[in-house]
Amino acid sequence: MxxxxxxxxxxxxxxxxxxxxxxxxxxxxxxRPNLRACYDGKCKFTFTRPVSFRVAKRYRLGKVRVARVYVSAFGSYAVRISAPGLASTLGEGARGTLNGLSVRVLSITSRGATVRFTG
CATH class of the missing domain: 1.20.5 (Single alpha-helices involved in coiled-coils or other helix-helix interfaces)
Incomplete structure (x- = not known):
């Protein structure tokens, strides 16, 4: 038994x-997003930690860094896209550019964010 x-x-x-x-x-x-696909400036990925990747020389950026940051002035999270000497902080649904590299923040969650680069 x-x-x-x-x-x-x-x-x-x-x-x-x-x-x-x-x-x-x-x-x-x-x-773990496939960041090699972002070299041409056209990709979509979800990240949970800050990520860096290289982009084509035509953008004159070298490496691009994408991170979720807390913006205390608004009491919410945003996505910060930066490259040497340039930076942009975008909220959910916002669009922006860095040297011709267009980006849209699709969603921001408590764990990470989803962004789309459209070249």
Whole structure:
């Protein structure tokens, strides 16, 4: 009787924990955007930590850095896009440019943000 109960509890534990264990690597992979696709200035990605990537020479920017920042004057989060000597802070739904590199902030959440570069 005890063996049956222990076996049953073990199987239930495995069934409950297995989806959580297998979902973790998929979420971690989704958190890492493919920034090589942004080289031409056209890409869309979601980030949870500040990211940097190179863009084509025609933009004269070198590396672009994208980060979610807290703007205390408004009491909310925004996305800061910066390059050496240039910076722009945009709220959700806003559009901006840096040396001809256009960007739109699609969404900002408590964990990160989604942006679209349109060249």
């Amino acid at each position: 005890h063996r049956l109960l222990i076996t049953l509890l073990t199987l239930v534990t495995i069934m409950v924990l297995a989806p959580a264990v297998t979902a973790a690597p998929a979420q971690a992979a989704a958190a």
